Amino acid sequence: GSLPWGVKVAVSLVGLSGSKEKGLQYLNEATNSTDEIGVDAKVVLMLFLRRERRYDEALKIARGLIPRYPQNLLFAVEEGNLLRASGHNPDAAAVYRRIWQAGREGQYPGLHYELAALGLGDLLRNQKDYQDAAAAYELVSEAPQPDREYLQKANLGAGEMYDVLKKRDLAVRKYQAVLATNAESPPAQIARKHMKEAYRDN
Template sequence: MKTSRIAWLIVLFMAGVAVSHAEVHTNALNRDPLVREAFQHFYDMDYPAAIERFQRVHQAHPNDPQATALLLDAEIFQELYRQDLLDTTFYANDGFLTGHHATREDPTTRDKIFALADEAVHEADERISHNPRDVDALYARGWARALRCTYVAMVERGFASGFRLANKAKDDAQKALQIDPDYVDANLVTGVYEYVVGALPLPFKFFIGFAGISGSKKTGMAMLHDAGERGIASSVEARTVITLFLRREAKYREAIEVVRTLEAQYPRNYLFALEEANLRKDAGEGMVAVDAYRKVVASAERPGYYASARLELAYFGLGDALRGQRHFKEAAEAYEQAGYTQNVGPELKVRSMLAAGQCRDLNGERDVAKRDYQMAIDAGPSTSRADQARKYLKAPYSGA
C-alpha cells in the first residue's frame, strides 16, 4: 500500500471518520449501536465485556446467523489469546505448519465454540434454503466456517480438516460477492484463502490433499486491502492479516505503516502495540526494537491502561531483540520471564525456555542452560522444540 494512502487512512481514523461506506453493502446488524459498542470492547481486548454485549445481541436476534457469528468470533479470539496463540511470531514462518507444538485445549470451551459454529451454519442453511441469494446468510455462513477453521488449525493443528472448512468458507464468500460485488466484508475470507493457498509450499498442499487447488497471493492481498479500506465488519481484521502477510514477505516498513493505522484507531489494544515492536525487531532496528518492547511492558504496568496484557508475549519478543544484539544474558532473562509468567501457554513456555537455554549456553552459563532445557522438555515433551532441548542437554548450543 502506498505511503500516501496509509497517511490518508491515519488522518481519517484519527479524525474519527469512517472510510466512505456509501458504496458498501453490509448486514444491517453490523451498524447496530450495541454491536459497535461490543466491537469497541473487542478491539480493546476486553473480551468479557465484548462477549456480554454480543450475548445480548444474540438473544435479541434469534435465528440470525450473523448475531451467532458475532458471538462466535469473540469466544474464539478470547480462547486464542488465553493460549498465547495470537502471537504473530508463531505464524511468521513455515515452521508453524511442519513442527509439533504444545497447546492445552479446554474441552468445555471447544464444545461451546463448536456449538456456536454449528448454530450459525444451521441458521444460515435455513435461510439459504428459502432464498439461495440471501447474501447476509451466505456471508454469515462463510464467516462462521472460517472462524471454526481458525480454531481447528491453530488449537487442534487439524490442517486437513481446517482447509476443507476454509474451502467451504471461501465458496460462501465468493458467492456472496458474485451476487453483490459491493458486499466488501466478504473480501476478507476470500482474500485470506487466495493468499494462503497461493503461499502454501507444494509438499504441504499434497499433505493436506490440496494438490491442484490454486490461489493467488497478489489477488488475496488486493482483496484484503479493499476490505481494510472499505469494510464495515472486516476492516480491522483485514489490516491485521495484511501486517502478518507483509511480515512473512519481509516487507517490514509497509507492515509497520499498516499496523500504525490500527494503533491510531485502537491505542489501548495490547497486540497492536506489541506487533509494531515485533516488526521493528524483524526489520533489524536493534535497540529501537528493544526500547519498543520495553515501552509496551511499561504501558502494561500502568493500572487499567490495557484491558488485558499477556506480558509473556512482550518478554519473548524482548528476548529475541536482545539476542539479536548479542546481549545474551539479558535476552535469557527476558525469555525466562516469559516462561515463568503465570498461566503462560505451553507452546510459548517451550519456545521461551529453549531460547533461554540457548542464550545461557552462548553466555557460558552451562548449568543454568541445562535447567532451562529441562523446563522446555517438561512443558511440551512431544514437541519439536523439546527434541531440540534434548539435543542441547547432551551438547551445548553453539549458535550453529
C-alpha cells in the same frame, strides 16, 4: 471470527497467480470502510504486506490500528515484529519492552503479553547480546500463568544463552524446566540433547 465475504474474495484474489495486485487493490479499497470490514481488511492487508516484505507499509497499518485497539496484544506485538523484520532492532526492542511493561500494569488482561519478552529475547540473541537475551527469556516465567509453549521456548532459549555464557549449572536447570513443562515436545527433545552436551552458538 470468520472474515466477511468481501475480505475473503480479496484474499482469494491475492492468492491467485496474476491477481495479486488486483487483490491488494481491493483490500486497499476495503480498508476505507468505517465498519468491521474495514478493520478486517486492514489486518489481512497488513499480513500480506509483511509476507511481501513491504514492511514500512505494513507498519503504517499496524500503527493505525494500535491506538484504536489499545488492548489488542497482537497488533502491539506485530509492530515490534515488523520493526525487527525491517532491521530497526533498537526500535523493535523498545516496543517489546513497552508491551511487557504495559502487560505488567494490566493493559492486556488475560492475554499472554509474555510473547513480547520472548520476541525481545530472540532479537537480543540474534545481536549476540547473550546476557540480556537470557534476562529477557527469564521474564517469560514472571508473567501470571504464562503460555506453556512460550515458557518452553523461553526456558530453552535461556538455557542456550547460559551455555554460551559458560554458566552450565544455570543452563541445565533451564533445560530441566523445559522437560518439566512438557517432556514430549520438540523443545524438550532439544533440551535433552543439550543436557548431554552443552549448546554452542555457531
